[in-house]
Amino acid sequence: MSKPQPLILLSFLLLAVVLIVLPHGLSYSQREILVFLTINILVVSSYRLLTLTGEWSLGHIVMMGVGAYGSALYTKELGVPVPISMILGALTAGIIAWGLSFPLFRMKGFYFLIGSFAAGEIIRLLWKRFRDPFGGPKGIKRIDPFPDIDFGFVRIDFFDPVNYYYFALIIVILCLVILWRIEKSMIGLTFHAVHWQDKLAESTGVNVRAYRTLALVISATFAGLAGTLLAHYIGTVNPNVFDIEQMVFVLTWAIVGGTTTIYGPIIGCIILTALNEIVLREIGLEQGRPLVYGLILIASVLFMPKGLEDVVKKVIELMKQHVFRGRIKDV
Amino acid sequence: MSDILIVSDLGKQFGGIKAVDGLSFAVREGDIHGLIGPNGAGKTTTFNLISGFYKPTHGYVKFFDEEISGLRMHHVARKGVIRTFQHSTLFAELTVLDNVLVGTHMMFKPSLTAAFLGRERQSRAKAIERANEVLEFFGLQAFVDQLAGELSHGHQRALGMAVAMASQPKILLLDEPFTGMNPEETQTMMGLMGKLRDTGITLLLVEHDMTAIMGLCDRITVMNFGKLLTEGKPLEIRNHPDVIEAYLGKQKNAS
Ligand SMILES: Nc1ncnc2c1ncn2[C@@H]1O[C@H](COP(=O)(O)OP(=O)(O)OP(=O)(O)O)[C@@H](O)[C@H]1O
Numbered sequence: 125m126s127k128p129q130p131l132i133l134l135s136f137l138l139l140a141v142v143l144i145v146l147p148h149g150l151s152y153s154q155r156e157i158l159v160f161l162t163i164n165i166l167v168v169s170s171y172r173l174l175t176l177t178g179e180w181s182l183g184h185i186v187m188m189g190v191g192a193y194g195s196a197l198y199t200k201e202l203g204v205p206v207p208i209s210m211i212l213g214a215l216t217a218g219i220i221a222w223g224l225s226f227p228l229f230r231m232k233g234f235y236f237l238i239g240s241f242a243a244g245e246i247i248r249l250l251w252k253r254f255r256d257p258f259g260g261p262k263g264i265k266r267i268d269p270f271p272d273i274d275f276g277f278v279r280i281d282f283f284d285p286v287n288y289y290y291f292a293l294i295i296v297i298l299c300l301v302i303l304w305r306i307e308k309s310m311i312g313l314t315f316h317a318v319h320w321q322d323k324l325a326e327s328t329g330v331n332v333r334a335y336r337t338l339a340l341v342i343s344a345t346f347a348g349l350a351g352t353l354l355a356h357y358i359g360t361v362n363p364n365v366f367d368i369e370q371m372v373f374v375l376t377w378a379i380v381g382g383t384t385t386i387y388g389p390i391i392g393c394i395i396l397t398a399l400n401e402i403v404l405r406e407i408g409l410e411q412g413r414p415l416v417y418g419l420i421l422i423a424s425v426l427f428m429p430k431g432l433e434d435v436v437k438k439v440i441e442l443m444k445q446h447v448f449r450g451r452i453k454d455v
Numbered sequence: 456m457s458d459i460l461i462v463s464d465l466g467k468q469f470g471g472i473k474a475v476d477g478l479s480f481a482v483r484e485g486d487i488h489g490l491i492g493p494n495g496a497g498k499t500t501t502f503n504l505i506s507g508f509y510k511p512t513h514g515y516v517k518f519f520d521e522e523i524s525g526l527r528m529h530h531v532a533r534k535g536v537i538r539t540f541q542h543s544t545l546f547a548e549l550t551v552l553d554n555v556l557v558g559t560h561m562m563f564k565p566s567l568t569a570a571f572l573g574r575e576r577q578s579r580a581k582a583i584e585r586a587n588e589v590l591e592f593f594g595l596q597a598f599v600d601q602l603a604g605e606l607s608h609g610h611q612r613a614l615g616m617a618v619a620m621a622s623q624p625k626i627l628l629l630d631e632p633f634t635g636m637n638p639e640e641t642q643t644m645m646g647l648m649g650k651l652r653d654t655g656i657t658l659l660l661v662e663h664d665m666t667a668i669m670g671l672c673d674r675i676t677v678m679n680f681g682k683l684l685t686e687g688k689p690l691e692i693r694n695h696p697d698v699i700e701a702y703l704g705k706q707k708n709a710s
C-alpha cells in the first residue's frame with residue numbers, strides 16, 4: 125500500500141473539523157435532525173453490505189427495530205445497564221436475521237425481496253399484537269437514556285443533542301471502519317463473487333449460502349445497533365417507526381447515492397435529508413415527503429442510473445487530472 | 456495406477472429426456488482422460504453430476520473410494536474435484552487477480568475476526584502470491600489488473616482454468632477448454648495441460664477438437680445418447696467403427 129498522501133490527510137482533517145464544528149452552527153431542532161442523520165448513515169451503510177451479495181431486502185428497517193426494541197426491553201425488563209443493552213440489542217438483531225435466513229435464502233432476487241418484506245411485517249405484527257412485552261401499537265415508552273458520564277470536572281449529558289451527536293458519530297465512524305474493512309477483506313471479495321457468479325464461486329469451494337447468511341447477519345447487526353442508538357435518544361419506540369415507508373427512504377438513499385462505493389449511500393442519505401429538512405420544510409411540504417422521494421427515485425433511475433457516487437467519481441477524476449497537470453508544469 | 460474417480464450406472468433425467476443413462480467409466484490417477492461424444496450426448500450433464508451441480512436420478516460417483524454424488528457443489532470442490540464451465544463463466548466485473556483470489560478460497564480461508572481487526576495482510580499476501588503463480592503458469596500475468604470481462608475469449612478460457620487451478624484440484628474437469636482459442640493458443644494450452652499432468656493432477660477433458668483430444672489423452676470414453684459407447688486408447692477410438700458412425704451420423708443430422 126502507498127503512504128497516505130498529504131492531500132488526502134488534509135481532506136480528512138478538514139472533514140473532522142467540519143463534523144466537530146457542524147452542530148454549533150445549527151438550531152436545536154436541526155441538531156436533532158443531525159443526530160438522526162448520523163444514525164441513518166449507519167442504517168444505509170449496513171444495508172449496502174447486504175447488497176454486495178446481490179440481495180436486496182425490505183426487512184432491513186425492521187432489523188433496526190429489533191435492535192431498538194431489544195435494547196429497550198433489556199434495560200426495562202431485565203435492568204441491564206444501557207451501554208451493554210445496546211450491544212445485546214444489536215446482537216439480537218443479528219440472531220433474528222440468522223434465524224430468518226433459513227426460510228429467506230430458499231429464495232433469490234425478487235422472491236427474496238418479497239419474502240424479506242413478509243418476514244419484517246410478521247415481526248411488526250408481533251410487536252403490535254403482544255402488549256406484553258412489546259407494548260402493542262403504542263410501543264415502549266420512557267426508555268432509559270444513555271447514562272451521563274461524569275469526569276468530575278466535566279459532566280456529559282446525553283440528553284443534549286450535541287453531545288449525543290458526538291457519541292453517535294464516534295460509534296457510527298467505528299462501525300463504518302469495520303464495514304469498510306470487511307468489504308476490503310477476502311470476505312468482501314467473496315461477497316462480490318457470490319453476487320456475480322454464484323455457481324463459479326461454489327465450484328471453487330465457496331459455501332454460497334453461508335456467505336449470503338453472513339452478509340445478512342452482519343448487516344442486521346449494524347442496523348440493530350443503529351436502532352439502539354435511536355431508541356436511547358428518542359426514548360420511545362413503536363412499530364410505525366420501522367414501517368415500509370421508512371424502508372423506502374433507506375432504499376431511496378441507497379439507489380440515489382449508488383451502491384458500488386462505500387460513500388454512495390452516505391451521500392444519498394445526506395443529500396436527501398438536507399433536501400428534506402431544508403427545502404421541504406421551508407416550503408411547508410414535509411407531508412409530501414413520500415411523494416417527493418418517489419419522484420426523486422424515479423428521476424434518479426432515469427437520469428442518473430449510476431447514482432450520485434458516479435458524479436463524485438467524475439469530479440475526483442477531473443480534480444486529479446488538474447493536480448496532475450499542475451505537477452507536470454512544475455517540472 | 457489406481458482409479459481415482461469412478462462413475463457407476465449414472466443417470467439423469469430431465470422430464471422425458473434421459474440426458475445421462477446408465478453411464479459407467481473410471482478415471483485413473485494421473486491420466487488425462489477424454490470424454491467425447493456428439494452434441495447433446497450428455498457430457499456436460501455428466502460433469503454437472505460429478506461436480507454436484509445436479510443430483511443423479513440413479514447411480515453414483517466415487518472419488519478416492521468415497522461417494523460424492525449428491526453432495527453439494529462446494530463440498531465436492533473441497534474434496535479436490537474442481538470443474539470449469541463450458542460457457543466462459545467468470546467474475547466479469549472483478550479484476551483478473553481478484554478472480555483467481557476467489558479461487559484460492561479453500562487454501563486461505565477468510566476469517567471474519569481478521570477482517571474486523573484488519574489483520575489479514577499476511578494470509579492475503581500468501582493468497583496473492585499463489586494467485587500470481589497460477590496466472591503466470593497460464594500466461595496471464597500481464598492482465599492482472601484488467602477486468603475479466605474485458606479479456607479476449609481465449610484469455611477468458613485460460614482465466615477460467617486459472618481460477619480452477621488456484622483451488623488446488625486433485626482432479627480437474629475441463630469442459631471444452633479450447634473453444635474460442637486460436638490454433639496457437641490451443642497448442643500452448645495443450646502444453647500446459649501436459650505440465651499439469653506431470654505435477655500429478657488428473658484431468659478429465661471434454662472437447663470436440665479431435666486433434667487435441669487424440670494428442671493429449673491417455674484414455675478416452677465415448678458417449679452417445681447419454682450412454683457409454685466405447686472406451687479405449689486414442690488409436691483404438693480413432694478407428695472404432697461405432698465412434699465413426701456416431702460422429703458421421705451426427706454430421707448427417709446437422710446438414
Ligand atoms: N437443465 C436441463 N434441462 C433439460 N434438458 C437438459 C438440461 N441440461 C441438458 N439437457 C439435455 O440433455 C442432453 C444432454 O445435454 P448436455 O449439455 O449434457 O450435452 P453435451 O454432451 O454437453 O453437448 P455439447 O457437446 O453440445 O455441449 C441434451 O439433449 C440437452 O438438451
Ligand SMILES: [Mg+2]
Pocket residue numbers: 498499500541
Ligand atoms: Mg456440453
